[in-house]
Amino acid sequence: MSDLQNAGQTIAQPPAGNPATAAAPASTSSRKGRIPLPQSTLLRHLLAVVLCAVAAVVLLESTDPFRNSQLATLTYYAIAAGGLTVLTGLNGQISLGHGALMAVGAYTTGLFLSADEPLPLPVVFLAAIVVTALVGAVVGAAASRLHGPYLAGATLALAVGLPGLALKFKGTLGGEQGLRVRAPRAPEWFGDAIKTLTGNPATATKWLAYVGAIALLVTYFLLANLIRSRIGRTWRAVRDNDVAAELAGIRLGSWRVLAFVVSAACAGLGGAVLAIVVRLAAPSAFTLVLSLALLTAIVLGGLGSLLGALIGSALLVFLPQVTTDLGSAAGLDGTEAAQLAPFVYGVVLVAAMIFAPAGIVGTIRLRWLAQRAKRAVARETGR
Amino acid sequence: MQQFIDTTLSGLAQGMVFAAFALALVLIWRSTRIVNFAQGSMAMATTFVALALIQAGWNYWAALAAALVSGFVLGAVVERVVIRRVEGGPELNAVIVTLGLFVAIQAAVAIIAGSSFQSFPAPFGLRGFTIGGNTIALTPNRVYVIAAVLLTMALLVALFRFTRVGLAMRAAAFGQEVARLLGVRVGRMLTLGWALAAVVGSLAGLLIAGGSFVYPAYMDSLIVFGFVAAVLGGLDSPIGAVVGGLLLGLALSYVSAYFGGSSVVNLAALVILVVVLLVRPGGLFASTVARRA
Numbered sequence: 001m002s003d004l005q006n007a008g009q010t011i012a013q014p015p016a017g018n019p020a021t022a023a024a025p026a027s028t029s030s031r032k033g034r035i036p037l038p039q040s041t042l043l044r045h046l047l048a049v050v051l052c053a054v055a056a057v058v059l060l061e062s063t064d065p066f067r068n069s070q071l072a073t074l075t076y077y078a079i080a081a082g083g084l085t086v087l088t089g090l091n092g093q094i095s096l097g098h099g100a101l102m103a104v105g106a107y108t109t110g111l112f113l114s115a116d117e118p119l120p121l122p123v124v125f126l127a128a129i130v131v132t133a134l135v136g137a138v139v140g141a142a143a144s145r146l147h148g149p150y151l152a153g154a155t156l157a158l159a160v161g162l163p164g165l166a167l168k169f170k171g172t173l174g175g176e177q178g179l180r181v182r183a184p185r186a187p188e189w190f191g192d193a194i195k196t197l198t199g200n201p202a203t204a205t206k207w208l209a210y211v212g213a214i215a216l217l218v219t220y221f222l223l224a225n226l227i228r229s230r231i232g233r234t235w236r237a238v239r240d241n242d243v244a245a246e247l248a249g250i251r252l253g254s255w256r257v258l259a260f261v262v263s264a265a266c267a268g269l270g271g272a273v274l275a276i277v278v279r280l281a282a283p284s285a286f287t288l289v290l291s292l293a294l295l296t297a298i299v300l301g302g303l304g305s306l307l308g309a310l311i312g313s314a315l316l317v318f319l320p321q322v323t324t325d326l327g328s329a330a331g332l333d334g335t336e337a338a339q340l341a342p343f344v345y346g347v348v349l350v351a352a353m354i355f356a357p358a359g360i361v362g363t364i365r366l367r368w369l370a371q372r373a374k375r376a377v378a379r380e381t382g383r
Numbered sequence: 384m385q386q387f388i389d390t391t392l393s394g395l396a397q398g399m400v401f402a403a404f405a406l407a408l409v410l411i412w413r414s415t416r417i418v419n420f421a422q423g424s425m426a427m428a429t430t431f432v433a434l435a436l437i438q439a440g441w442n443y444w445a446a447l448a449a450a451l452v453s454g455f456v457l458g459a460v461v462e463r464v465v466i467r468r469v470e471g472g473p474e475l476n477a478v479i480v481t482l483g484l485f486v487a488i489q490a491a492v493a494i495i496a497g498s499s500f501q502s503f504p505a506p507f508g509l510r511g512f513t514i515g516g517n518t519i520a521l522t523p524n525r526v527y528v529i530a531a532v533l534l535t536m537a538l539l540v541a542l543f544r545f546t547r548v549g550l551a552m553r554a555a556a557f558g559q560e561v562a563r564l565l566g567v568r569v570g571r572m573l574t575l576g577w578a579l580a581a582v583v584g585s586l587a588g589l590l591i592a593g594g595s596f597v598y599p600a601y602m603d604s605l606i607v608f609g610f611v612a613a614v615l616g617g618l619d620s621p622i623g624a625v626v627g628g629l630l631l632g633l634a635l636s637y638v639s640a641y642f643g644g645s646s647v648v649n650l651a652a653l654v655i656l657v658v659v660l661l662v663r664p665g666g667l668f669a670s671t672v673a674r675r676a
Binding site: 088092094096142146149150152153154156157158160161162164165167168288289292295296299327335336339341342343345346347348349350353354357 | 491494646
């Protein structure tokens, strides 16, 4: 259907199972020197999750509380961006409303945690996911009949309109000031475990960062498996050629709605983590800029790639600090310097679309695949 | 009754601005099949140009002219430098590029002019006319707004109907290949189309700013309203955009007056948009068969 989406396909589909055979017939020689990976997709993903979990623990334990809180921020951006990259990269539907969907998750979490006897955190998260998924189903049902600019406009209206609900229902949702969220305390065993493991004190920030990291790993594990499953393949078929997909017996509407629901569920979880990390759910946190920032993250990282979504989210977290410092050094005052980050997002969106529509991960992978193909050809002809 | 008339009048004045904005979107959509989500930001930027000039002591009309000229230049530059590279490509790429422009321009203005609310002068009075002892919601400024939009539309119609340039622009939008074979400089026509659309959008921004406050995000909801109005009219039809704008202006005015105030206006626009897209995806006056989703 399009360059962008074809690029996305290449990103999303490293030949499953036996990577070497797909591109180069001379597989025995090209396998030499490669790390042997498990054949089963599930095992490979589990291995990746374990490695990432270890990396997360090392990262969280070796950094100060400020970095911890930044990493907690990274987790909720990455969760929402992961959902969005599945929707946009795999199923070809754009959404500018994910900021608003995060708001749904955040407000749900805030309301559930404000009860006198709050439910356990995983249950609250599940509730946030379910509520947001329901909203996503409604939006997705409308969105499944739209494409391109129409879909963008409709979800844009969602992003601008939904925060108005918080102003309308001041009593329960707190109006402009927002809803204060009572973040749950770290349980005893967490403090003990951290102390015995590393000797570091277990702060509240660190607990929230761990909660975010666990939510992130679970989400990405599930999404990665979904992408490689029949569902993911069907989504790609719907994206690449809807007519052919329909002829093959795929019901376009339901699959588009399903993609939106899965994506919204991720946004809901992202919003839930945001609520407990920021301890506040306010309309000013869920502006259009948030939705567009998520879009920047997935476009820059590479549409359809979870690794790309993670890299893009890291940019969202660490870039504002860098640009604000640069701006202050250049003599801008605080509020002006704070605007440098959205400026860079915008420029990055435009530049990425013009010069590297496949994003960071996609571009690197395309280069790498081209190199490998070239080497294989050279070997064939040299023989 | 008094309230109903006032609501209707303010809805009409608002609807005129929506109509102008929707018209700008439709102009671009017809020629390049791109919805310009950066339209609001571009209009906001030119409004700030006018504001800076007025604060420097220019009179309103000179500043208005300067702002429209800067809108023309901005539109042309944006098309030539950025949009040209994604024209005719995947539709998602173009959407993302205009969104990027939207954010970048808005942030750039915030860096240069600051994010605070600044009052923008109105060229005419803001007190309503008095009829039979009652003050109605029709102010001299609103009359000016309506007249300015009507004049712009008349000029556009004249341009497309009666001039060679207008004919060439229509040809370029109708069939690029054929127009090129017949000697129309299609690229130049597309640039001109974007520039004209930016002028119309800028005018909408200046009109809605008059007698009110401007800040870098003040056009955010107008881009939504303009889009809804354009979709109401079918995105392809200039007349539809105008009627859609007026209908939307009235609808939102009634919602604001009778159903729960200004905080739900954006939500009402969303509901209208979704209903229209689901029931009549080609718009209320669809002249062509709607493309399949």
